[in-house]
Amino acid sequence: MCATCGCGGATLATDHSQEGHAHGAQAAYRHHDHPHDHDHVHDHDHAHGEADRDAHLAHVHAPHLNQERILRIERDILSKNDAYARANRARLAQKGVFALNFVSSPGSGKTSLLARAIADLKDRHAIAVIEGDQQTSLDAERIRAAGARALQINTGKGCHLDAHMVGHAIDELALEENSLLFIENVGNLVCPAAFDLGEAHKVVVLSVTEGDDKPMKYPDMFAAADLMLINKVDLLPHVDFRVEACTAAAFSANPHLQALSLSALTGEGMFAFYAWIEARAALAAAESRR
Amino acid sequence: MHELSLMESLIELAEAEARAHHAERIRIVRVEVGALALIDSEALRFCFDAVAEETLARGAQFEIVETEAAGWCGRCGAETPMTTRFEPCRRCGGAPLTPTRGDALRLLELEIE
Numbered sequence: 001m002c003a004t005c006g007c008g009g010a011t012l013a014t015d016h017s018q019e020g021h022a023h024g025a026q027a028a029y030r031h032h033d034h035p036h037d038h039d040h041v042h043d044h045d046h047a048h049g050e051a052d053r054d055a056h057l058a059h060v061h062a063p064h065l066n067q068e069r070i071l072r073i074e075r076d077i078l079s080k081n082d083a084y085a086r087a088n089r090a091r092l093a094q095k096g097v098f099a100l101n102f103v104s105s106p107g108s109g110k111t112s113l114l115a116r117a118i119a120d121l122k123d124r125h126a127i128a129v130i131e132g133d134q135q136t137s138l139d140a141e142r143i144r145a146a147g148a149r150a151l152q153i154n155t156g157k158g159c160h161l162d163a164h165m166v167g168h169a170i171d172e173l174a175l176e177e178n179s180l181l182f183i184e185n186v187g188n189l190v191c192p193a194a195f196d197l198g199e200a201h202k203v204v205v206l207s208v209t210e211g212d213d214k215p216m217k218y219p220d221m222f223a224a225a226d227l228m229l230i231n232k233v234d235l236l237p238h239v240d241f242r243v244e245a246c247t248a249a250a251f252s253a254n255p256h257l258q259a260l261s262l263s264a265l266t267g268e269g270m271f272a273f274y275a276w277i278e279a280r281a282a283l284a285a286a287e288s289r290r
Numbered sequence: 291m292h293e294l295s296l297m298e299s300l301i302e303l304a305e306a307e308a309r310a311h312h313a314e315r316i317r318i319v320r321v322e323v324g325a326l327a328l329i330d331s332e333a334l335r336f337c338f339d340a341v342a343e344e345t346l347a348r349g350a351q352f353e354i355v356e357t358e359a360a361g362w363c364g365r366c367g368a369e370t371p372m373t374t375r376f377e378p379c380r381r382c383g384g385a386p387l388t389p390t391r392g393d394a395l396r397l398l399e400l401e402i403e
Contacts, residue, residue, distance in 0.1 A: 068317065071307055071400045077300050077321075078395065159292050191292040194328050219375040220328055252386055253375055255364075 012153055012165075012172055081195055084163035088170060088198025092181065093288050098281035099181040101199035103221060105214075106187030108207040109231045111139045113264040114182050115146035121274060122147045126179035130169045132161040132186045139184065148182075149173065160191040163198055180281065189214065193224040200284050201226040208232050208239050212246035219253035227258050227276060234263040293329060296395060297337040301345055303397055308346050313402035316347040320399045324392035325359040325373050346402075359392020 076082070092099050102110050111131075118127050129150040131139040140152035151169050153161060166183065175181060183199060185192040193202075204225035206214055209232060215222045222228065228250050230243060247259045260276065262269030300321065308316050319338070323329050331354050338352040361372045365384030372392070378385040 068401055068403045069311070069313075071311060071402060073303070073307055073397045073399055075303060075397050076394050077296055077303070077397060080299060080303075158295060190328065194292070216376075220326075223375060255386060 085196035096178040104205035118146040126176040208241040215250035222253040293333040318401035326393040361387025
């Protein structure tokens with residue numbers, strides 16, 4: 001557990017240590033960057049009237065003992081995550097960093113897709129990657145081999161990245177101005193939908209080997225994303241996957257979703273994806289200057 | 291799937307509030323689960339006892355108030371009840387609806403003593 005903020009489980013592995021834990025002295029001094037919720041709770045604890053209080057006294061009960069009270073709280077459980085996400089978003093905007101949060105089930109080809117994108121884009125953009133997995137630094141190593149800086153977060157039992165872990169990772173990475181940040185979430189088509197990390201957009205990756213009914217079965221992830229990438233289209237002749245049925249289902253969960261088909265293996269369709277990234281990054285930069 | 295980690299956040303929040311009000315124990319924890327909250331109420335209930343052990347909420351009653359979700363229909367402009375993301379507008383049959391409420395997991399209140 002992190003001694004400074006009490007965060008559990010997740011560990012960060014940096015470029016220098018594969019299984020290291022960044023919650024040491026290095027991370028400690030940054031504790032004051034953390035957003036804190038300033039929601040005040042108002043106590044409406046007058047469930048028992050004067051009569052009750054008198055009765056307690058009459059029965060020689062110590063005052064305030066056995067006194068039932070009701071606290072109205074009305075706080076969203078994700079409000080803490082959302083506060084961290086807002087802080088991350090502000091820090092990224094300040095540096096002009098364009099961040100994408102890649103979500104999918106395990107095995108959709110997220111890491112291969114990122115490795116290919118890094119190899120193709122690294123001469124034009126500084127790129128850093130935050131890799132989320134329950135265990136191992138295998139993905140971060142693949143990303144480094146492709147030519148980008150990478151930091152691995154191991155969530156342990158956790159099924160998703162949260163904004164607090166990503167905030168620590170942003171501290172560690174010391175991002176360059178006007179760079180790209182790719183966040184590869186834990187492979188899971190359910191939970192990461194609910195957690196804002198401070199990214200500009202969620203990008204959902206779906207491979208043709210998974211079946212075209214995934215948007216029907218897991219609509220929340222497709223509703224949370226702004227772009228859907230249908231990956232491994234080089235395998236389309238060999239699988240029963242209808243691209244139109246898949247996109248129709250995804251659009252019915254989210255009419256604002258955009259969709260691209262590509263193959264990280266052959267490179268087919270990758271340039272349309274790069275054009276999307278650069279257009280969206282330019283738009284985000286223009287908006288933040290306004 | 292992440293009910294356990296949400297329950298840990300929930301109990302942490304409940305315990306902090308209870309301590310701030312000098313409670314000796316929490317008797318009832320009441321939460322709201324929206325129909326579109328990505329939360330399974332039964333899984334949440336299952337996690338409660340495990341997480342509450344060794345906290346002020348040990349042995350407390352855990353009450354779930356399930357709330358209906360509503361969405362805005364882009365075709366007729368109505369706000370209409372919805373229970374799933376794919377449900378069409380109950381007024382005009384238009385789809386999809388844009389959810390306007392019912393996607394939260396919220397700690398509503400605590401009964402403490």
